[in-house]
Amino acid sequence: MSIDLVDDLGRLFAEQWRMWLPLACGFLALCATAIGHRSARLGIGTVAGLLALVLGWSWWIRASAPGHRLEGFLFAVFAAGAIAAAFGMVVQNNPVYAALCFALVILSTCGLFLLQAAPFLAAATIIVYAGAIIVTFLFVIMLAQQSGRALYDQRLRLPAVAGLAGCFLLGAILVALQSTYGSAGPLENDRGKVSAVRSGTVPVLPILQNRRSPLSEPGPLPADAATLTPNQPEALATASTRPAVSGVVVLGRSLFGDYLWASELAGTLLLVTTIGAIAIVNRPKGATAV
Amino acid sequence: MTDVLFNNLVIGAVLFSIGAVGFLTRRNLIVMFLSAEMMLQGVALNLVAFGRFHGNYQGQSFTVFVLTVAACEAAVAMVLILMLYHRRHTLDVTVWHDLGEAPVDGQVPAEPPVFEPPPPTPIFPHLPPAGPEPAVVERKAPAHV
16 A cells, blocks of 8 residues: 555656756745755855746747747746745845736736736736735835844744645645646637637636626627616627627626626725725824824 | 737736735734735735726726725734734734644644743832922023124
C-alpha cells in the first residue's frame, strides 16, 4: 500500500517536472528574500525569482498565434509585470512600498483587462482600486505608523511552510488546468465556446447555455426582448433592428437587465457599509466632539 | 482562443497563490489585507477571461460586483484595523493571538510575547481662548529710500 503511494508520488514527481521546477525556484526565491543578509536576499532572491518566472513562462504560457504577436507581447509585458510586482509586494519591508507594488499589480491587471476587451472594467478598477482603496490604505498607514522601522515588518512569518502551501495550491491549480485544457488547441474566433464544443475540448455545462441571461450577449436585442422589459416596448421595437452592439453598452445592458436585482443589492451593500464604517469608529476618551 | 484563456487562467492562479502566500506570511495587518485584495484581482482576471472566452458579458458583470464588494470590504477593514491599532498601538497581528480558543486536548498554548505599549500621550482638550484679545501692534514697513 505504501509502496504504491511512493511509486505514485515518484511518478508524479518525474512526469510533472515542468510544474514543480518553477515552483521550487519560486519557493527558493521566497525563502531567500525572507531570511539571510541583505546581499543574499537581493542576489539569490532575484536570481531564483527570475529563474522561476522564465521557466514557468516558457513551459506554461502558450505562444501567441502568428497574427496576434502584438497581443502576445502586450500580454507578456503586463503578466510579467503583475507577477513581479506581486512578488515584490509580499517581500517588501516598508508597507508604503508594498502598497505601491500593489498599485503596480493593479495597473498590470488593468492592462490584461484591456487585452480581454474590458475597457470599462480596466478604468473602473483603476479608479476604485488604485484611486480609492490604495489611497485609503496609505492614509491608514500614515495614521497607524510607528516611529522608526517596525519589528513586525522585517521578517516573514514561517516563510517555508507558507511557501510550501502556496506551491501546493499553485501546483494543484496548474495540474487541473493542464488536464482540462490539454495541449494547445487550434485557433478559434471570439465565439470560442461554440468551436471548442464542436471540437470536444471543453465540456459545456447546461447552465452555460445562456437561456436565462440573453441580455449579456453582444449583438442586437433578442426577438423576445419586449417580454424582458415591459416598460418601453416601442423603444425595443426599434432597438431590435439596430446593428450589433458590443462593449460598454452590452455591459450596461447586462448589469441593469439580467442582473438588476444584484445591482440594486450592491448599491444597498455600499450604503450599509458606509453607515457601518462610520458607526464602528470609536472616538478616544476626553476629546471634545468636533 | 483556448490558448489565450489558458494563459489568463495561469496568470490568475499565480496572482491568487502569491496573494495567499502573502496573507499567510506577513504580520502587518495592512499588508495582509493587500494580499487578500490581490487574491481578488486574480479571481477578477479569471472571470474576465472566461467572459471573453464564452463571448458574453457575464464575466464582466460579475467582476463589477467583485469590485463593489472589495471596496466595501476595504472600507470596513480599514476602520477595524484603525480600531485595533488604537487598542494595542501596533499593527502586528501576533499580539491578537490570544483571541483563539484553547486546543481540544486541554493544553494551554504558550503565552504570546508581552508587548509593552508606549505610554499614551495625553489628549489635551481644545479649550476656547480665554481673556481679552491681545492688542495688535501695527508695524509699518520701513519706507524705502
